[in-house]
Amino acid sequence: xxRARTVTMALALGGLLLAALLLLAGGAPGRDATGAAIxxxxxxxxxxxxxxxxxxxxxxxxxxxxxLRNPLATPDVVGFGGGAAAAVAAxxxxxGGLGLVLxxxxxxxxxxxxxxxxxxxxxxxxxxxxxxxxxxxxxxxxALTDVLLSLAPGLQAGETARFLTGSFASAHWGAxxxxxxxxxAGGxxxxxxSFGLARMDMGDDMARAQGLAPGGLRxxxxxxxxxxxSFAVALTGxxxxxxxxxxxxxxxxxxxxxxxxxxxxxxGALLALAADLAARATVFGGSLPAGLYTALVGGPxxxxxxxxxxxxx
Amino acid sequence: MIRTGLxxxxxxxxGLVSLLVGAGGVLPPGALATLGQVDPADSQTILxxxxxxPRTLAALLAGGALGAAGAVIQSLTRNPLxxxxxxGVNAGAALGIIGTLWLGGAVSGLGLIAPAAAGAAVVxxxxxALGLRLDTGIGLILGGAALAGMATAVLRGMILLDPFAFxxxxxxxxxxxxxxxxxxLAAGALLVLPGAALAAAAAQKxxxxxxxxxxARALGTSILLARALSLGAGALLSAGAxxxxxxxxxxxxxxxxxxxxxxxxxxxxxxxxxxxxGAALVLAADVGGRVAIPGLSIPIGLSAxxxxxxxxxxxxxxxxxx
Numbered sequence: 001x002x003r004a005r006t007v008t009m010a011l012a013l014g015g016l017l018l019a020a021l022l023l024l025a026g027g028a029p030g031r032d033a034t035g036a037a038i039x040x041x042x043x044x045x046x047x048x049x050x051x052x053x054x055x056x057x058x059x060x061x062x063x064x065x066x067x068l069r070n071p072l073a074t075p076d077v078v079g080f081g082g083g084a085a086a087a088v089a090a091x092x093x094x095x096g097g098l099g100l101v102l103x104x105x106x107x108x109x110x111x112x113x114x115x116x117x118x119x120x121x122x123x124x125x126x127x128x129x130x131x132x133x134x135x136x137x138x139x140x141x142x143a144l145t146d147v148l149l150s151l152a153p154g155l156q157a158g159e160t161a162r163f164l165t166g167s168f169a170s171a172h173w174g175a176x177x178x179x180x181x182x183x184x185a186g187g188x189x190x191x192x193x194s195f196g197l198a199r200m201d202m203g204d205d206m207a208r209a210q211g212l213a214p215g216g217l218r219x220x221x222x223x224x225x226x227x228x229x230s231f232a233v234a235l236t237g238x239x240x241x242x243x244x245x246x247x248x249x250x251x252x253x254x255x256x257x258x259x260x261x262x263x264x265x266x267x268g269a270l271l272a273l274a275a276d277l278a279a280r281a282t283v284f285g286g287s288l289p290a291g292l293y294t295a296l297v298g299g300p301x302x303x304x305x306x307x308x309x310x311x312x313x
Numbered sequence: 314m315i316r317t318g319l320x321x322x323x324x325x326x327x328g329l330v331s332l333l334v335g336a337g338g339v340l341p342p343g344a345l346a347t348l349g350q351v352d353p354a355d356s357q358t359i360l361x362x363x364x365x366x367p368r369t370l371a372a373l374l375a376g377g378a379l380g381a382a383g384a385v386i387q388s389l390t391r392n393p394l395x396x397x398x399x400x401g402v403n404a405g406a407a408l409g410i411i412g413t414l415w416l417g418g419a420v421s422g423l424g425l426i427a428p429a430a431a432g433a434a435v436v437x438x439x440x441x442a443l444g445l446r447l448d449t450g451i452g453l454i455l456g457g458a459a460l461a462g463m464a465t466a467v468l469r470g471m472i473l474l475d476p477f478a479f480x481x482x483x484x485x486x487x488x489x490x491x492x493x494x495x496x497x498l499a500a501g502a503l504l505v506l507p508g509a510a511l512a513a514a515a516a517q518k519x520x521x522x523x524x525x526x527x528x529a530r531a532l533g534t535s536i537l538l539a540r541a542l543s544l545g546a547g548a549l550l551s552a553g554a555x556x557x558x559x560x561x562x563x564x565x566x567x568x569x570x571x572x573x574x575x576x577x578x579x580x581x582x583x584x585x586x587x588x589x590x591g592a593a594l595v596l597a598a599d600v601g602g603r604v605a606i607p608g609l610s611i612p613i614g615l616s617a618x619x620x621x622x623x624x625x626x627x628x629x630x631x632x633x634x635x
Contacts, residue, residue, distance in 0.1 A: 072455045119630050135454070136629045139399065140622030143562045147615045150487035157483060158476070165469045240462055288470050295466030302459035303443065306452045 004263070007253045011266040015051060018273040022047045025280045041173075049171040050276045050290070051269040052179035053232045054242060058268020059183075059190055059261060060228035061243030062250065066197050066259045067221040068127040071305060074244040075229040078134030081243075082141035083112025084233035085164055089145045092160045093152040101163070102234045109230025112137060117222055130222070166237035166291030168276050175235050182231045183265075189224055190261050197221060198258040239291045241298020242271050248305055317582075320589040324373075327596040331369040332361065335603050371493040371501065372596045372613070375558035376568075378505045380591020382550035383565030384572065384584040385512050388519045389543040390453050393632060396565035397433075397551035400457030403560040404464035405436030406552055410485065415471045415478045426500040430552040436460055437548035444540055488559035488614025490599055501557035508549030509588075515542035516581035523580070561614060563621025564591050570628055 023043050029035030061074045068078075075081050087108020091100040116137050120129040145164070149157050196217045200207050204214040229243065250263035275290035275297075333340045340361065383396045397403065409432025410425050417424075443456045472479035518539035522529040526536055554561065568591035572583055595613060598620070602611035 077455070077458060119626065133626065133629050135458075136622075136626045139562065140618065140626065143614075143618035143622060146486050147618055150483045150612075151615070154480070158479065161469065161472060161479065165466075165473065240466065283470075284474055286474050288473065292466050292470050295462055299459045299463030299466070302462075303456055306443070306456050306459070307446055 019047045045176045046171040048176045050168045050272045054269035054272025055265040056228045056232045057242040058246030058264040060225040062247030062264035063221045064225040065247045067218045071248045079138030080226040082138040084109035084230045086141040086145045089148045089160045105234035113226030163237045165289045166239040167289035240295040324593045367493045371490040371557045372599045373592045375554040376592035376595030377588040378550040378554040379564040380568035380587035382547045384569040384587035386547045397547045401436045401461035402433045402551045404461040405432035406555040408464045433552035441544045487612045489612040501553045504553030511546035519580040
């Protein structure tokens with residue numbers, strides 16, 4: 001128990017340290033009204049949004065990884081995030097602006113999750129079926145997104161391409177408020193599921209023997225994961241690999257299995273903050289969005305995870 | 314027999330239609346006699362030999378290459394979801410092309426062949442290195458997804474920083490054989506033909522591996538050699554297809570599954586059938602895109618994604634029910 005407490009405290013402290021660094025990045029703001037406005041309306045919402053969206057992704061990833069019993073089965077790989085991204089690309093291509101991003105991302109993410117869960121639902125939602133069908137659906141959605149990017153007129157396509165690489169640069173207080181609500185509601189729901197989830201780890205039969213319904217639990221957790229990742233895509237665009245890394249890192253730090261929800265959420269926030277710190281750097285005369293850095297770090301980390309993972313769903 | 318004969322007949326019919334029908338009007342079958350003659354004064358021969366013939370050949374070569382590559386990679390990984398595009402080879406080729414455009418400015422068709430092939434080769438090498446340390450096919454697929462994710466991230470960075478690279482990428486990603494010229498065709502063939510030879514060599518090794526790696530070792534087959542041959546064939550074939558037609562998804566997934574059907578066959582025959590079916594699919598998508606809406610040419614990438622995606626999902630659900 002003390003190890004869990006130490007890890008949690010260390011993660012929280014690390015997050016606060018990173019947040020402080022981010023508030024000061026780009027020079028300390030002046031003591032006048034301009035400096036205060038920069039701090040209050042630009043830097044603070046950006047830091048808070050990064051932490052909250054990172055927490056959403058961490059929660060969403062570890063929920064799906066736990067119920068599918070595969071550390072590589074995350075909302076990105078299984079097509080939940082792909083559905084949200086494809087729907088946003090379509091909404092930008094049709095309306096020419098970012099007005100419908102939130103409803104489109106929610107509708108797309110939930111629709112793709114419903115499609116995948118519906119197709120895989122036979123026989124109590126076996127994890128392997130969900131992964132296989134999810135990968136196929138994800139592939140289709142990625143191809144459609146690329147086609148949309150190619151066929152849309154230049155301006156819309158540029159807008160879509162920028163959106164599809166996640167970034168916290170356009171954060172504002174409205175988005176922060178919504179993210180906070182989502183994290184609180186999602187965290188509460190996930191906490192409610194966590195008792196069952198921890199017992200799912202031992203296999204469907206063990207779970208049934210303890211009076212749990214594995215199919216229903218899996219459906220609930222997958223639906224919640226889809227909801228969280230859709231909100232994350234709507235608020236900042238896709239941040240690849242954050243959902244993948246948070247859960248396994250938290251388990252490695254804690255040296256225990258199970259859903260490890262609070263620590264995974266903290267680690268997701270930490271990863272997103274670190275990516276945003278990297279995004280402040282000047283590269284080739286411009287700055288690159290945070291989603292790019294999470295992909296650059298997350299890809300190799302996923303390869304390491306594949307090589308070290310022995311258990312299969 | 315019928316699984317080989319039927320695609321062959323379909324391929325011949327589609328080839329004829331592709332030569333005779335298009336946005337430039339329908340030609341009489343007698344026009345085929347003028348094939349190969351170059352008469353600058355006659356618009357019909359120009360249409361036939363300089364526009365429709367290269368386009369048809371490119372579609373045939375690209376489709377055949379994708380079908381064969383998919384068959385070899387699926388046999389290697391024993392995974393019906395595997396295809397070069399899924400293992401990140403297409404993303405590697407795209408990164409090679411866009412990286413060259415980004416660093417070197419405007420480079421025309423032929424200059425992009427080396428970078429595309431290099432990008433595909435680097436990803437294939439990484440996948441091979443990964444595959445040597447893994448026993449299971451699903452790890453290979455997920456490793457491909459990780460590599461593709463990284464390559465796509467770098468590519469996105471380049472196209473965000475450079476509007477010209479973004480436009481080039483947009484023109485390329487959708488997949489089309491509309492503007493293929495003779496040098497591109499030659500370069501594609503230079504990659505596809507050695508790839509086909511490698512695939513034929515790999516097919517024999519893969520038959521020995523069909524019973525599992527242990528059985529293959531007992532039969533004296535080198536697993537390392539079989540993997541290297543298969544991935545080399547996959548890399549050459551998919552790089553050739555990428556140069557000819559852009560990144561076409563799903564053809565490499567569907568063609569081998571259709572070729573396999575219910576019965577089992579030797580990998581060599583399976584690869585040949587998959588190549589025929591792949592060529593027929595791409596040619597059908599191209600001809601369909603030309604004639605579906607008069608005056609508008611739908612790129613094959615779009616028709617491939619629209620038709621192929623649902624087909625793949627349907628195949629997956631059917632397989633899981635069985």
